[in-house]
Amino acid sequence: MIQTRGLSKTFGTHTVLHEIDLNIQAGEIVVLLGPSGSGKSTLLRCLNGLEDLSAGSIEVNSIEVTSTMKLKERQQRMLQIRRQTGMVFQQFNLYPHKTALGNVTESLRMVKKLERTHARHVGERMLSRVGLLEKKDQYPSRLSGGQQQRVGIARALAMEPEIILFDEPTSALDPELVGEVLDVMKSLAQEGMTMIVVTHEMKFARQVANKVIFMDEGRIIEQSDPESFFERPATERAQRFLSKVMDY
């Protein structure tokens, strides 16, 4: 479903991703771990074309982008990739000038070209899926962080993506609001959604993931099932990382 070959990303002279080879199957729930600055966000952003790649190739759902393609062609394909992947952001990034429902229906209208009432029906269905139907007419500023993030998930879901990328979806939340967002993510996992999740919620990673990818300094250091990663990390770097995060 998602494949990268030799994916590299360079900002100026600073190489942030070094030849990443990744293979993710439909239905997999991948948790991406690694210290700050290791390139997790950059990888996610490359995967859905928010960031252009410097070298290598990405294939999402048989749409391929390689660094050698012409810029126009690459941009065109990245747009196609974005239409098949959803993204949930750490800071939610809800549109403040639109209601919860408006946030969800915007791209249904603009991208999927659904007509108004149809878009509203779909939007309401998505909001009820994240348990927020009764908040549909509220503006984001009136919602708690947890509610805003659930709207963010509903917005991504509405586009019927093949895969959803989560970049630290609970890191900006007060501790007591983390659970409601994780619950929604768990229910998506149970429904078979393919997901890549960058998170510091180790319990969630262990319970829900079927694959853990550990990154450091722009490289994939380790890839395994959660059980073995958490019990018997193979590399010294992963051990060091785990001993730090497990203190909390």
Next chain:
Amino acid sequence: MQLVWDNLPFLLKGAGYTLLITIISMFFGLIIGVIVAIARMQGNRPIRWVARFYVSIIRGTPVLVQLVIVYYGLTDYGITLDAIPAACIALSINIGAYLSETFRGAILSIPKGQTEAAYATGMTSAQTMWRIVLPQAARTAIPPMGNTFIGMLKETSLVSVITVTDLLRSADLLIAQYYVYMPFYIGIAIMYWIMSTIFSTILERIERRLAKAY
């Protein structure tokens, strides 16, 4: 003051032209402003350069000079415009430059996460601009735009130089007829003031409406 009352219809007609020119120039200036702002940020190199050059020239020269160039200057090339269209063209071009700066600032003030969220759901950059960025930028831009608008209302008094019978020139014509200055000047000062105040009030309303979501 009796004189002012007696000649009120004439003065009101002048005020009408002042208003007309302000609104038309503001309307086209707005369109020019949005286009130039976007051109400066998303255009290719030559387009960006042209847009910057335009803004720089307009901001670096007096409105009065711009007015006489459009009205008198162009006649050298056989382009003869009536006074009112000439005034509207010159002022639209002028106001467009100022508003483009306002819009550019407002657009740049919208967090990058907004654009990214829209891209992530598959919107094109044009859709993102019109549906997500500009509506939010409009809110930021309204107060400075209001100032530009009211400034324009007052600056239109310059068009009397190119023979438009606006509010100021109406007063001048009456003064030439009756040989008194003060009543007419006070009269039109009050009329300018009333118009400015009405616009301020309307703008405040719009601002409050747009702020509803926040």
